[in-house]
Structure formats: C-alpha cells, structure tokens
Amino acid sequence: EVQLVESGGGLVQPGGSLRLSCTASGFTFSSYWMSWVRQAPGKGLEWVANIKQDGSEKYYVDSVKGRFTISRDNAKNSLYLQMNSLRAEDTAVYYCARDGQQWLVPTYFQHWGQGTLITVSS
C-alpha cells in the first residue's frame, strides 16, 4: 500500500523558515516524480513544486521561486520542501503527492499524503 506521511508543519513568523518532510513507503520511491501541493484555508488546490526521479529537474510555481527548494533523498525514501522568507499567504495545508506514472516527464498526482498545516503569523 502506498503511504505518504508529511511532517514538519507548524506555526512560523513571517520571514521565517521551515522544512517539510515526506516519508514514502509501499512503492519504489526513486521511480516517480514527486510533488508538493498546497491548499490555503477555505481555498483551492495549488501546485507548488515537483522534482524528477533523480533530482535533476525541479519546477516551481512562480509565487515560491527563489524562496522554496524541493529536494529528495532516494536512499531514505524522503521528499523535502525547504521554505524560506515565509509570508502570510504561504499559510496552507501542504500535501506530498506521488506521480501517477513512472515516466521521465511529470504527469498527475495519483497518491496523496494527509497533509501538514503551515501557519505563517506573528
């Protein structure tokens, strides 16, 4: 069974930093693109970033470029999101998601974690 478990959420002040982790199990982690998707309270879903199987390609939504960094450790079956210079508008539930295909291009999100809440507030 595919499992994705996020951790690292919490309350952080504006301008602060936080690192999210996602631990994967039940599949060959190194074979899939992985992504972070977020959802602000009462709002819709927003794709944040994704990373290729070997980490050689990374893409970000414009609003987080230069502030967030996605990374992965295939030996630890783990996905990360380093978030710097956090803003109030980054407040959201952050989901870790696994791609639907073992392709060399990103496709869609077939499996999701339960999410971790980040609150940016003073």
Added chain:
Amino acid sequence: SYELTQPPSVSVSPGQTARITCSGDALPKKYAYWYQQKSGQAPVLVIYEDSKRPSGIPERFSGSSSGTMATLTISGAQVEDEADYYCYSRDSSGNQGVFGGGTKLTVL
C-alpha cells in the same frame, strides 16, 4: 501565468447528471485530470488523461475533452458525490502544473 477556469458551483438533484467544465488554452495539447475532495480529506483522482477512470472509481464518473474545454460528467449523481471538484493540467511547456479554481457540487 496559465489558468484553468471552472464554474464555482454546480447543483443537481439526486439521479440527475452533473457536468463540470474546465477551460484552458493548452487543453487541446495537454491532458486534463479531475480530483474529488471531500471536506477535511485529501483529494482523490477520479479521471486521468481526459477520460480514463482509475480502479475503484464508480462508472458514473466519466470525462471528455474537446478543444479548450474538458468536462467531468457524473451520470446519476448521488448524495455521496457532494464534494469539491478540481481539474488539473499542465501549461504548454509541460513544466508548470495548474489547478482550476474548483467547483462545489451540491446534490440535493
């Protein structure tokens, strides 16, 4: 930046057909995917590659795409189908993912 446009809400009576649309300029060349999200839960994939249904998704869910519009159809909608529905696709470069704004489906 690339956008996908959905109606904010759709309402049907039980047993009726619900149709939720998603429009985007890149849809003629990019697949559309549909997610169902119930309150407090993670999203669930209900349609992939425009019209394919994952295992475990009821047959009443179907998808289609023509030109710049993709459509999710729920034939014989049931009360348990009440949820927010999001379309997802990628921009013309394939590098940026984007969700539609979401459609709240009410079945009553």
